[in-house]
Amino acid sequence: MLNHVIYEKMFAQCLVVFVISCLTNVIAKDDVHFDKWLDEHGISADSVDYETWKANLEYVEMHNRGGHSFTVIMNKFAHLTPKQLVKATNLFVHDNDNDKYFVSSGPLPDSVDWRENGVVTPVWSQSQEDSAIPFSASDVLASHFAIETGKLIEASREELVECCHYEPCHSVSAEDPFTCVHHIGGICSEESYRPGNTCVCHNNTCTQIGTVNGSCVIPRGNETALQAAVAKQPVMVMVDAGHKSFQLYQSGTYYEPDCSSTILDHSMLVVGYGEFSTGEEYWIVKNSWSTLWGDLGYMLMARNRNNNCGIATMAEYPC
Template sequence: QPYTPHHPYNPYNPYYPSYQTPSPVALSQWTTTAAPAASTTTPTSSSTPSPTHNGTVPDSLDWREVGVEGPVKSQGTCGACWAFAIMVALESQYAMKHAGNVSLSEQNLMECSTQNYECRGRNTAIAMEYIAQNEGIGTEKSYPYLSYQTHCRYSTASIGGRDSGYVPITSGDENALKKAVATIGPIAVGFDAGHSSFQYYESGVYFEPACSSSALDHAILVIGYGTDPEQGDYWLIKNSWGTSWGEEGKLARNRDSNCAIATEAVYPIV
């Protein structure tokens, strides 16, 4: 289906006005030290191989249209994108399987998943394994986000969600990612976001010719996909920089030019 932005349509590549400035996190995010990619992390017994799907999938899909997606969140000046991508992916799975929306605690994950780098980077696989081994994660209400690290204050009395591990999508395979988005739901992915065109993105189908297929400096959520007759195939992406960035916190990303979007793609098992 044609891509219809919330703002007036901008031609491809989308423009970013000179008066617009990126959010504080956009300025600090690019200096974070990335943790090892999920695709290179040794899976534990709770992890399973990427699923195969031989059937057809829809040509376009937007999980917002069926009420799976909650509001866009903001990570503030803390480089905790990894925690936001995982929590929103887990929230989406709960919404799909339990017919209800729950907001889970990024702060809980950031402070208690000690193998990660808190505000300085991420490893999505390790974080999902932490939730499984911890037998749950707190709700946002019981453990609100602060945008900085203190100490672990998790209580089993405030569990809002659980997973039993994670599933990695075949690295670099955008077709496998498309099938996973269609059959599983929103997928947490790594992304090469270290470009001013991304930091200042406003609307339209995003394309960055300098994107890398291996440089992962951000984590986001793929919530759908489609095809525009003029701009071609695109991914629908949900960011964690609040609603003032992009199209109310979301972006349409050109498919098949990667930006590392399929290099590290995972989802939680619920």
């Protein structure tokens, strides 16, 4: 009987030691991975919520084992939640006097990639305090003028921020960027516009690269019309980016069944489209979260899958 009690105590002690050993190994493994991630991205451990990082690590490992059409990775945003990363961008109001609904005609090419034509600017690195709209709007303006003139010149994001009232010089509701460019008489180059300290528009001393008449708007939710517009030039879109899958996207065709097609919180630039031999259709989309996100700053988003993430809900380009 005594021996039996002794054996039970020894077993319990061994079990406790085994469990502690296992937990220590897991924590040690995570700490090594965590330290490596901190070093890779130049982030201080003091600024990171470890539990959020750990939850994202578990999500990445689970997702990449799930047979999805895209992969995710512990990128430089892996210490954040989607709400911390994606701020709802400024709402903007369309001026119906200057807006035109896009009308397509004629056959469309099977695939388009405007990067191959040299009319797409480099990927920006947007801060969390900025609205994404000035980034995508300045990109689409630069592409618009490059297609017209053959010269790619970066349009001033700071001018859009200060003159059209986007964050951090924001109002609750900002003016449509292309209507604003029409009203202020054109857009200057990024190089020549010098931002002020008071968020006051001062575009009378910089060098203009062109002006527009307003916006060409894609019929709401119409991906066929969006395809026709992208065949003509890159197009600015609004999307629902508030998901871990978007935040940690690495490569492949992005499809998120939980995406909303109406609650949109981020602006991007569609620079092309195509289709894989498997029949999987995609949009080529440029983000403004640096080349360390996605595929060097780009992602492929599912095309013709019920307007996934609202890519065709609020799409437009300068006319």
